[in-house]
Amino acid sequence: MxxxxxxxxxxxxxxxxxxxxxxxxxxxxxxxxxxxxxxxxxxxxxxxxxxxxxxxxxxxxxxDPALPPQMFTRLEVEALTLGLAEVRFAGDPALASAAEAALAKIVATLPERVQRQAMHAVSLTYRSQPRPPAPAWLATLREACWEERAVDLAYRDRDGAETRRRVLPLSVVFLDRSLMLLAWCCLRRDFRRFHVAEMSDVALSAESFRPRRVALLREFITRIRADNS
Structure with missing residues (x-):
């Protein structure tokens, strides 16, 4: 090293x-x-x-000379610690570890008085019924969104039927009790919401859809809002 x-x-x-x-x-x-x-x-x-x-x-x-000094109010510190704690509960191991590292970096930049506030924040995150563990392919989906690469997967619908899909992943949504992928489905030629827990055999493909992700996601969200209005 x-x-x-x-x-x-x-x-x-x-x-x-x-x-x-x-x-x-x-x-x-x-x-x-x-x-x-x-x-x-x-x-x-x-x-x-x-x-x-x-x-x-x-x-x-x-x-820490590697990090610039930061200043947050006590309420902002509380919001940061609470939000990153939620990520540790909800994310896959890589995302949870990143949240822990991010909080450590933030705290390291704070004055001593504010560091104590961060370490003893009055608001805590707790789940009496924790969300099921994130599936192993969640990290693959997140990478595909960032890299704007299509994903091949098997998907089981609400009737139990399984189909093979190629999708253009746009965003992972963390719901109360589940995870959902917003994507363009190449099989159905339309936007779809996929329950991550119903996926299997998830793999990155070589197909790139860069730089379409932001425009596609904006169009999808606009459609969702119109349907809910």
Whole structure:
């Protein structure tokens, strides 16, 4: 691993893990020996990171030179922590991990007083009946939306009939108890809403529909609003 990548991973671990973080835990997170870890801590300090602590006591990142300072009101901090907590509940593992990392980066840019507010926000997210786990292909659908690539899949409709489809994925919608994909269906030649849980055998195709996604999604949403008015 390149040294710059290793230092970036160490900074991310210092932002994300409960502090103080032991050297053993940081070495495990970054995949290096304790001796290399101590050198990397010294390198970050030399680069301007304010890291309190030492071997045997653990380390705390109190000032992060890689991130610009941010200022949020207490209500904004509460909204951020609540919203990202909801993503951790609803998303697939990759999205949940990204939400955790994003919150760590945001908190790392805050003044100490506001950091304490973020760590002790008064609003929490809880689900007595959690949403079913996100299917493994959710990450594939999200990637297809970003890359504007068609997806091949099998889909079971409300009557239990299964068909093979090629769709142009436009957006993943997180509903209360389910996930839905807004897409253009190449089989039906029209817009369709697909329940993600009813999909199987999902795979990215080589077909690109760039740069049509935004225009298609705008047209689909306009149609949905007209139907609901």
């Amino acid at each position: 390149a040294r710059s990548d290793r230092l970036f991973r160490l900074l991310t671990a210092l932002r994300r893990l409960p502090q103080p973080v032991t050297a053993a835990r940081l070495a495990e997170e970054t995949g290096v020996s304790p001796r290399t870890l101590y050198r990397d801590i010294a390198a970050l300090r030399a680069g301007g990171a304010l890291i309190d602590g030492e071997a045997g006591l653990g380390y705390t990142l109190t000032e």
